[in-house]
Amino acid sequence: xxxxxxxxxxxxxxxxxxxxxxxxxxxxxxxxxxxxxxxxxxxxxxxxxxxxxxxxxxxxxxxxxxxxxxxxxxxxxxxxxxxxxxxxxxxxxxxxxxxxxxxxxxxxxxxxxxxxxxxxxxxxxxxxxxxxxxxxxxxxxxxxxxxxxxxxxxxxxxxxxxxxxxxxxxxxxxxxxxxxxxxxxxxxxxxxxxxxxxxxxxxxxxxxxxxxxxxxxxxxxxxxxxxxxxxxxxxxxxxxxxxxxxxxxxxxxxxxxxxxxxxxxxxxxxxxxxxxxxxxxxxxxxxxxxxxxxxxxxxxxxxxxxxxxxxxxxxxxxxxxxxxxxxxxxxxxxxxxxxxxxxxxxxxxxxxxxxxxxxxxxxxxxxxxxxxxxxxxxxxxxxxxxxxxxxxxxxxx
Numbered sequence: 001x002x003x004x005x006x007x008x009x010x011x012x013x014x015x016x017x018x019x020x021x022x023x024x025x026x027x028x029x030x031x032x033x034x035x036x037x038x039x040x041x042x043x044x045x046x047x048x049x050x051x052x053x054x055x056x057x058x059x060x061x062x063x064x065x066x067x068x069x070x071x072x073x074x075x076x077x078x079x080x081x082x083x084x085x086x087x088x089x090x091x092x093x094x095x096x097x098x099x100x101x102x103x104x105x106x107x108x109x110x111x112x113x114x115x116x117x118x119x120x121x122x123x124x125x126x127x128x129x130x131x132x133x134x135x136x137x138x139x140x141x142x143x144x145x146x147x148x149x150x151x152x153x154x155x156x157x158x159x160x161x162x163x164x165x166x167x168x169x170x171x172x173x174x175x176x177x178x179x180x181x182x183x184x185x186x187x188x189x190x191x192x193x194x195x196x197x198x199x200x201x202x203x204x205x206x207x208x209x210x211x212x213x214x215x216x217x218x219x220x221x222x223x224x225x226x227x228x229x230x231x232x233x234x235x236x237x238x239x240x241x242x243x244x245x246x247x248x249x250x251x252x253x254x255x256x257x258x259x260x261x262x263x264x265x266x267x268x269x270x271x272x273x274x275x276x277x278x279x280x281x282x283x284x285x286x287x288x289x290x291x292x293x294x295x296x297x298x299x300x301x302x303x304x305x306x307x308x309x310x311x312x313x314x315x316x317x318x319x320x321x322x323x324x325x326x327x328x329x330x331x332x333x334x335x336x337x338x339x340x341x342x343x344x345x346x347x348x349x350x351x352x353x354x355x356x357x358x359x360x361x362x363x364x365x366x367x368x369x370x371x372x373x374x375x376x377x378x379x380x381x382x383x384x385x386x387x388x389x390x391x392x393x394x395x396x397x
Contacts, residue, residue, distance in 0.1 A: 001383055002092055003027045005133075006085070007100040008036035008109050010058040012224035012256070014299040015135075016040065018165065018193050023048045023135065025372035029380070032092050034085060036109070038068055040255055043280060051088055053081045058108075063390075065108050081113040090115065090123050096383055098131045103154035104138055105175075117158040129160045129383060133297050135194070136166035137321045148179045149190075155185060161382065162187040167368040169269030170328050176320070186382075190375045194302035195283045198210055202287035211327050215246045216356050220288040221282060223297050225254020229261040230343060231314055235293050236268040236275070238348035240388075245356065249273045250285060283307065291355040296322040300367040301329055305359040306369060310358035312351055332366060333359040 003026060016035060023031045024045055033044075036053040044050055055068025056387035067077045068104065097120060100106075102113055120128045141147040155162065166175045168189035174180035180187070211217060220235045222228025232253050239249045249325045253262055255278045265275050279285065286307040287291055294300045296315040304311050312333055315322035326337055336355060342348055368374075 001096060001380065002094040002168065002337075003029055003031045003090055003098060003379075004034060004088060004094040005031055005098040005100070005115070006034045006036075006046065006102075008053075008106050008160075009224075010037060010056075010104075010106070012297060013225060014297045015100055015256070017042075019133070019301050020044075020048075021195055021372045022098075022165075022375050025376040026048050026379070027376070029376075030092075032088060032094070034088055036081065038256055039191045040278075041280075049082070049331070052214065053084055056081065068328075079209070082115070083114060085112050089119075090146070093125060094128060094130050096131060096379065098133050098379075099159075100133045102132065103151050103158075104134055108152075110301075114158075117369055121158060131161045131163060131379070132157055132159050134162060134164050134173070136164070136171040136173075137298075137325050139172075139319045139321050140176075144178070148177060149178075150240070151184055152179060155183060157358050159185055161185060161271055163191045163378070164189045164207060165371045165375070167191055168366060174261075176324070178314065188378065191371035192302050192305065192372035192373070194299075194306045194369055195251070195289040197283050197307050199287065200283070201284045201335075204286045205281065206288045211248060212246065214341075215248055215284075216290040218247055218249045218291045218293065218352065218356075219285045220249065220251040220293040220299065221283075222252075222254050222257075222295050223300065225257030225262075227316070228254055228257060228295065231293070231295065232265055234343035234345060234348050235352075236265060236273060237345040238352055239273055240268075240270065241345055241349040242352060247272065247356075251275050252279055253280065267382060281347060291352065293352070293355075293359075296326050298325070301325055302369070304333055304335065305329065305367060308360040309335070310355050310360065312336050312338055312348075312355050314338040314340075320370060332361070334361045 005019060006025055007015055009015040020042060023033050027047055031048045032051060033048055037057055038197045039052055056065050056077060065074060067074050105139060120130060121349040136353050162185055166189055186261050222231055232251055238249055253265055262329060269275050283303055286309045289309050292309045292311040294313055313326055315326050336351055342351060
């Protein structure tokens with residue numbers, strides 16, 4: 001089966017890495033991952049091809065599209081992207097088209113998605129089944145009624161299947177989408193998507209780090225890094241104030257953090273306090289860490305669940321997504337939830353000391369963490385059973 005998987009990430013990396021995990025699970029299929037956003041170096045298995053679209057991302061208020069190439073006009077980048085996406089379809093001729101988040105979000109990218117979805121419905125590329133890939137929690141909208149009506153119209157016009165990457169018992173989509181019962185296409189909760197920790201890789205990593213007996217490993221991370229500077233600065237200053245067991249800090253500031261902010265954090269380094277941009281092995285670090293300190297995006301929370309590492313988490317408080325997720329996951333994790341006031345260095349140092357006394361908790365066993373494997377298996381079985389002719393009647397307004 002040939003699958004084109006479209007993923008546009010506009011601020012951090014969470015959408016990209018969840019899509020990558022899903023693509024990895026589709027072993028035996030031919031997957032073309034079409035990624036928009038700033039390029040990030042990742043390792044891909046042999047069955048996954050990556051096509052990187054010219055970078056478009058959002059400003060910090062999530063209201064304005066920005067071109068990543070200096071001097072490039074937004075209009076020219078949009079035109080180039082739309083042509084590149086069409087070229088992928090002409091070349092690959094996929095049997096399935098997976099779209100991450102849209103139409104629940106990413107409406108600013110309708111300029112390239114809607115003409116393609118319409119062409120698919122008209123049969124221009126042969127029989128193609130369209131799938132929406134969606135995370136667990138939706139952000140709130142200014143006009144919820146209009147938003148949900150628009151989403152339903154788009155789902156019913158252009159999509160054949162909705163896959164929700166959540167454990168329905170904990171975070172069902174209906175908790176943040178009130179008209180879930182009005183969805184007429186199949187809507188399936190897959191379970192959470194997380195990379196499984198590799199115990200052997202973790203042991204090797206601990207050896208590579210040359211941790212001394214009794215030395216505690218603290219891992220700090222902030223996703224893509226665009227909004228992570230306050231947390232990372234506070235962590236470095238807090239760790240310099242710690243008293244008690246020797247601590248090794250490995251801080252990953254994200255590939256999208258500005259050079260100026262990253263330079264300021266590098267200036268705070270000292271023996272045992274390491275500052276880096278990025279690691280593709282974060283799950284291995286968390287598997288052997290004594291404490292994680294991070295923001296509270298989907299991927300980070302899934303990594304915490306998968307490893308059971310004690311954690312301090314700082315949810316983004318201006319939207320409901322991260323606070324709601326953390327609140328639901330608190331009973332399953334040895335975590336302490338931070339507020340912005342807790343970033344004061346002395347307060348954070350005390351929180352770090354408390355965290356280092358917590359024990360790991362095997363939380364994942366109580367939740368469905370098989371979202372990637374289930375998605376791959378379900379998609380293959382559904383494609384085999386689904387009618388192969390596109391339902392052009394769904395195109396009627």
